[in-house]
Amino acid sequence: MGRTIKFIAKRLAFSVFVLVGLSILIFVIARVMPGNPARMALGARAPEWVVERLREEMHLNEPLYVQYYYWAKGALHGNFGISLVTRRSVANDIKAFFPASLELALYAGIFMGIIGIVLGTISGWYANTWVDNLVRIISYMGIVTPSFVFAIFFVLIFSYVLEILPTIGRLTPGVVPPPSVTGVITFDALITGRFDVFFDALKHLLLPAISLAMGPLSQEARITRASLVDNVQKDYIASERSCGIPERTIMFKYLLKPSLIPTITIYGLDFASILGNAFLVELIFNWPGLSRYGMNAMLQKDLNAITAVVLVLGLVFIIANIVVDLTVGYLDPRIGLGTERSSE
Amino acid sequence: MTKPLLEIKNLHVWFKVFGGILRVLDGVNFTVMSEEKVGLVGETGCGKTTTMKAIMRLLSMPPAIIPKGEILFKGKDILRMNRAELQQIRKEKISMIFQDPTAALNPVFTIGTQIQDAVRFSGKSGRKMKKDEIKARAMQVLKEVSLPDQERVLHNYPIQLSGGMRQRVCISMALVSASELIIGDEPETSLDVTIKDQILRLLKELVEKHNTSIILISHALGTVKNMTDKVYVMYAGTMVELAKTKDLFAHPLHPYSKGLLAAIPRLTGGGIGEGIDGHIPEYINPPKGCRFHPRCKQVMPMCKDKKPPLFKVSEKHEVACFLFQNFGGDCIDK
Numbered sequence: 001m002g003r004t005i006k007f008i009a010k011r012l013a014f015s016v017f018v019l020v021g022l023s024i025l026i027f028v029i030a031r032v033m034p035g036n037p038a039r040m041a042l043g044a045r046a047p048e049w050v051v052e053r054l055r056e057e058m059h060l061n062e063p064l065y066v067q068y069y070y071w072a073k074g075a076l077h078g079n080f081g082i083s084l085v086t087r088r089s090v091a092n093d094i095k096a097f098f099p100a101s102l103e104l105a106l107y108a109g110i111f112m113g114i115i116g117i118v119l120g121t122i123s124g125w126y127a128n129t130w131v132d133n134l135v136r137i138i139s140y141m142g143i144v145t146p147s148f149v150f151a152i153f154f155v156l157i158f159s160y161v162l163e164i165l166p167t168i169g170r171l172t173p174g175v176v177p178p179p180s181v182t183g184v185i186t187f188d189a190l191i192t193g194r195f196d197v198f199f200d201a202l203k204h205l206l207l208p209a210i211s212l213a214m215g216p217l218s219q220e221a222r223i224t225r226a227s228l229v230d231n232v233q234k235d236y237i238a239s240e241r242s243c244g245i246p247e248r249t250i251m252f253k254y255l256l257k258p259s260l261i262p263t264i265t266i267y268g269l270d271f272a273s274i275l276g277n278a279f280l281v282e283l284i285f286n287w288p289g290l291s292r293y294g295m296n297a298m299l300q301k302d303l304n305a306i307t308a309v310v311l312v313l314g315l316v317f318i319i320a321n322i323v324v325d326l327t328v329g330y331l332d333p334r335i336g337l338g339t340e341r342s343s344e
Numbered sequence: 345m346t347k348p349l350l351e352i353k354n355l356h357v358w359f360k361v362f363g364g365i366l367r368v369l370d371g372v373n374f375t376v377m378s379e380e381k382v383g384l385v386g387e388t389g390c391g392k393t394t395t396m397k398a399i400m401r402l403l404s405m406p407p408a409i410i411p412k413g414e415i416l417f418k419g420k421d422i423l424r425m426n427r428a429e430l431q432q433i434r435k436e437k438i439s440m441i442f443q444d445p446t447a448a449l450n451p452v453f454t455i456g457t458q459i460q461d462a463v464r465f466s467g468k469s470g471r472k473m474k475k476d477e478i479k480a481r482a483m484q485v486l487k488e489v490s491l492p493d494q495e496r497v498l499h500n501y502p503i504q505l506s507g508g509m510r511q512r513v514c515i516s517m518a519l520v521s522a523s524e525l526i527i528g529d530e531p532e533t534s535l536d537v538t539i540k541d542q543i544l545r546l547l548k549e550l551v552e553k554h555n556t557s558i559i560l561i562s563h564a565l566g567t568v569k570n571m572t573d574k575v576y577v578m579y580a581g582t583m584v585e586l587a588k589t590k591d592l593f594a595h596p597l598h599p600y601s602k603g604l605l606a607a608i609p610r611l612t613g614g615g616i617g618e619g620i621d622g623h624i625p626e627y628i629n630p631p632k633g634c635r636f637h638p639r640c641k642q643v644m645p646m647c648k649d650k651k652p653p654l655f656k657v658s659e660k661h662e663v664a665c666f667l668f669q670n671f672g673g674d675c676i677d678k
Contacts, residue, residue, distance in 0.1 A: 235447040238402045239514065243462040243521045244435025258452045332452050333501040 007329075008322060015318040019311060023075070026310040027068055030303050037301040041084035058303075071307070081304030085296065090308045093293065098312060099183025100170060101282070101289035105274045106184070107209035108216075113267060116217035117260065120224025124259070125251065127229045135221060142218025148280035151211035155284065158207060168286045170204050171197070208285040212278055216270035220263050227259040261332050268324030272317040347419065349557055350376040350399070350525060355413030357394055359627075360406055366627040368394055370581040370635065372413070373654065376525065376557050381548075383568035383589065384561045385604065386578035389624045392561045393443075395578075396527045398423075400440055401430055435466050439522035441547075444534040445510035449502040455513055456482065456498030459520070466521045485516040489546060508539035515547060525557045532564060540564065544571060565608050569593050574660075577601045580624055580635040583654070587661040597663040599640050634665070642667060 038054040039046070059067050074081060080090040123135035158165040170185055171177055178188040178197055186205070189198035231237065232255060240250050278291040290309060297305035329335050352374035359366040368391050376382050384392050397403045399415055401422060415422040417433060425433070442448035450458060459482040464473060473481075479498075486494040489512040502510055511531060518526050528547060532540040544560075544567050551558045562568050568575060568589070575592045577585040577600065585598040596602045603620035622639040625631050631638050637647040646666055654662040655669055 233404070235442045235444065236450040238397070238400075239440070239442055239448040239517070240450070240458070240461075241402055242400050242434055242438075242440040243517055244431055244433075244439075244465050245461050246431065246465060249461065249465075254450050254453065258450065261452075334451055334503050 004326065007326070011318075011322050011325070015315075015322075018318060019314055022314045023072075023307060023311055024068065026307050027071065028064060030301075030306045031064060031067070033301065035301050037084060037303050040301050071304075080308040083297070083305045084302045085300045085305065090304045093305065094290065094308055094312055095183070097288055097290045097293045099185075100287060101275050101278065101291055103170075103184040103186060104205065104208055104212065104278060104282075104287060104289060105271060107205050108212040108274050109267075109271045111210055111213040112217045112220060112270060115213070116220030116267075117224055117263060119217070120221035120263065121228065121256065123221060123225040124228025124232075127225070127232075132225070135225070139218035139221045142214045143222070145214070146280075147211050147215055147278075148284060150214045151208065151281045151284045154207045154211055165207055166204050167207070170201060170287065172200055172204075175200050204285075208278075208281050208287055211281050212274050216267075216274065219270065220267060223266055224259060224263045227262050228255060231255055231259050257331060261328055264327050264331070265324055268320040268327075269317075272313075272320040275316050276313045346377065348375045348416075349378040349380070349418065350374075351414075351416040352395070352399070353414045353416065355395065355398060355415065356411050357391075357398055357403065357413075358409050358411060360409060364628045367630055368581050368627050369398070369413075370630070371651075372578075372581070372583055374576060374583065376559060378524070378557055379555050380557050380574060381551065381572045382557070382559050383572035383575040384559060384578060385563070385565060385568055385575060387604070387624060388563075390578045391581040392578055393529055396440060396529055396559065396561065399527065400434065400438060402440070435521050437522065437524045438527065439518035439520075439525075440527040440529060441511075441514050441518050441531045443530045445507060445514045446502065446534070448514050449510055451502055453501075454498065455500050455502065455505070459485070459498070459513070459517055462517045462520045481520070485519050486513070488519060488550065489513070489516045491516070507535050508543065511535060511539075511543050512546070515543070515550070519550060519554070522556060523554070525559070526551060528558060528560045528562075530561050530563065532562065532567070541567075547571075565593075565605065577604065580630065581627070582635055582651075582664065584636065584665070585661075585663045586654075587663075591658075591661055597657065597661070597668060598636075598665050599642050599667075600636050601663075 036051070036055075038051045038058065038060065042051055042054060055061055059070050062070075071081065078091060080094075082088070083090050083093055086093055119135050119139065123132045123139075126132050155167050159167040166172060175197060177185060178192045178194050181188050181191050185201040186198055189195070189201060237250060237255060240254050241247075245254070276291060276294075278287075278289060279295045281287070282289040282292040290312065293305070294309035294313075296302070297309060325335075352372055355369055355372040355374075356367070357369040359368060372391070372395055374395065384395075386392055394403065394408075398410065399422065403410075410423060413423070417437065420429075422430065422433060449455070456479075460478050463478045463481045463485075482498065483494045486497055491497050491509060491512050497505070497509070497513070502513075505513065515531070526547075531547065532543050535543060544562075544564070547558070547560075548571050550556075560568060560572060572589050575587060575589050576583050577592070577596075577598065579600045585592065585596070585601045587597075592601065593605065596605050600620065607620070620639055625635060625638065631648075633649045634640070634647040634652050637643045640647065644666060650666075652664045652666050652669075654664045656662050657668050
């Protein structure tokens with residue numbers, strides 16, 4: 001246990017350097033892109049002196065390293081500056097948009113994990129039968145089709161033709177959202193005991209979450225299948241069979257555990273990338289998420305917002321990686337946090 | 345005459361692959377009596393492991409197919425057993441030890457989990473063992489293979505043990521579920537030279553103690569000579585010679601056996617033997633007639649189109665070679 005905490009602490013400490021590096025990189029890239037952010041924020045008709053004053057305020061006329069110094073000083077105090085587009089503090093914007101994205105990713109993650117692993121397992125157990133071929137064809141289509149295509153498709157089928165699921169936003173208009181505790185509506189609804197709101201939110205989540213999950217779940221299914229088919233040939237399976245251990249125990253215990261390790265590695269990365277790459281899906285379902293906010297910030301050259309969004313996504317990747325490493329270390333004693341594990 | 349424990353009759357195993365059909369086993373005959381120690385030698389790729397896997401029905405089918413043959417265990421054909429009967433054989437009667445203990449132990453489970461599962465499912469069907477009973481049995485078999493500190497070994501993962509210890513664990517797992525026959529598929533190959541001998545000696549001790557039969561596949565011909573009662577020589581999917589161990593080593597008859605034995609380096613001078621030119625044939629288009637004829641120095645015209653059956657040259661010495669077709673029972677071994 002103590003070793004696990006030490007591992008997490010070490011990784012978090014190391015990730016500070018990653019975040020500093022990332023902030024410098026995105027800070028510089030955002031500023032060397034062509035276009036005058038002050039002019040874009042104020043509009044084409046604003047007089048020149050107003051634009052110039054805003055540039056002064058934002059320290060845009062100073063050298064890059066001075067600008068970074070001002071930014072970093074603010075960032076250390078939790079002040080990421082003002083968004084030029086929403087005119088609110090970037091920190092508040094992120095507080096508003098991030099939970100929506102996180103909620104979407106969480107539910108997409110659930111579909112991804114469960115459906116992906118179940119499909120892959122079925123496919124691997126019945127390798128080279130029609131079931132396997134069907135799963136492989138479907139998962140291939142899942143990988144090559146972009147998530148927004150699925151989104152449009154699902155909207156057409158479930159909302160326009162069947163009319164059973166809503167298409168827009170996080171809640172039906174008129175439904176009063178629960179008081180914000182975490183910002184994730186389904187959690188807030190459960191915490192405050194508003195089950196009607198919970199189910200309403202769940203209905204809204206279903207289509208965007210599945211659209212986002214389709215690609216990654218196909219990938220997980222394929223990886224799970226591949227490692228099952230590979231591992232079933234291993235000597236240890238033959239050895240366990242020769243000891244008379246029943247097939248069911250072998251499949252569910254001795255085969256599944258080693259075979260899930262690569263799946264979980266990919267799963268963590270897929271999960272983190274859903275947060276950042278959901279832009280078009282968020283647009284189609286009018287989902288007030290971070291991905292959309294970030295995309296708008298880039299188009300408008302909203303410098304502070306860009307930097308903050310990238311840092312948040314970077315942090316999510318770091319955390320996802322730590323969780324993956326811990327899980328894989330737990331499953332695979334050969335990795336076991338890099339040190340020999342003593343007997344528990 | 346007593347009934348054999350295991351009798352393989354005319355076994356054919358083929359593999360369907362992309363380029364055609366690999367006709368690997370071409371009529372294997374093989375007999376193990378109860379409490380007998382049988383050696384099986386032959387070069388890599390001649391079908392030894394395939395034969396053994398066929399006994400335990402461990403070949404994945406497809407790609408493997410068994411077009412002909414029987415594997416009789418106490419008179420009952422393993423190939424035609426239903427699931428429950430097969431499980432019974434695997435649980436209690438026969439078990440296999442593999443070449444590489446690192447690959448034969450599941451890397452992500454502790455030794456304890458693996459042995460205890462083997463124990464749990466080795467019990468007589470219908471009788472559930474208690475937890476501490478299972479553990480006690482696991483500790484006992486670990487002790488039998490001379491592993492110290494069994495309690496700790498149970499909590500270890502395979503990577504935490506040395507190669508020799510891992511192979512001991514594999515042997516202990518085999519002991520749990522093999523009351524009649526242990527198949528050792530080159531159990532010493534992947535081990536250190538110093539450990540090899542220990543492991544084989546341990547195996548011999550254990551089968552003698554438990555009155556189990558053993559089939560020992562090995563490239564260590566010296567060990568086979570010391571450990572077994574009877575030896576089969578296999579070449580390219582056929583048994584070419586079988587004899588009592590001391591007869592075979594004293595008077596090998598088949599040209600292949602002669603070459604194989606001549607390849608053993610001797611300490612007592614003579615240097616390294618000649619060996620046999622060429623290599624095992626391809627199984628997609630195996631040579632017609634005797635499969636050894638392209639490499640045989642004493643090849644005769646008839647070898648090229650007729651497959652030699654096993655000729656009895658004495659009570660316990662048979663050889664599949666036309667050179668001996670007229671020996672008709674004459675005893676040349678004594």
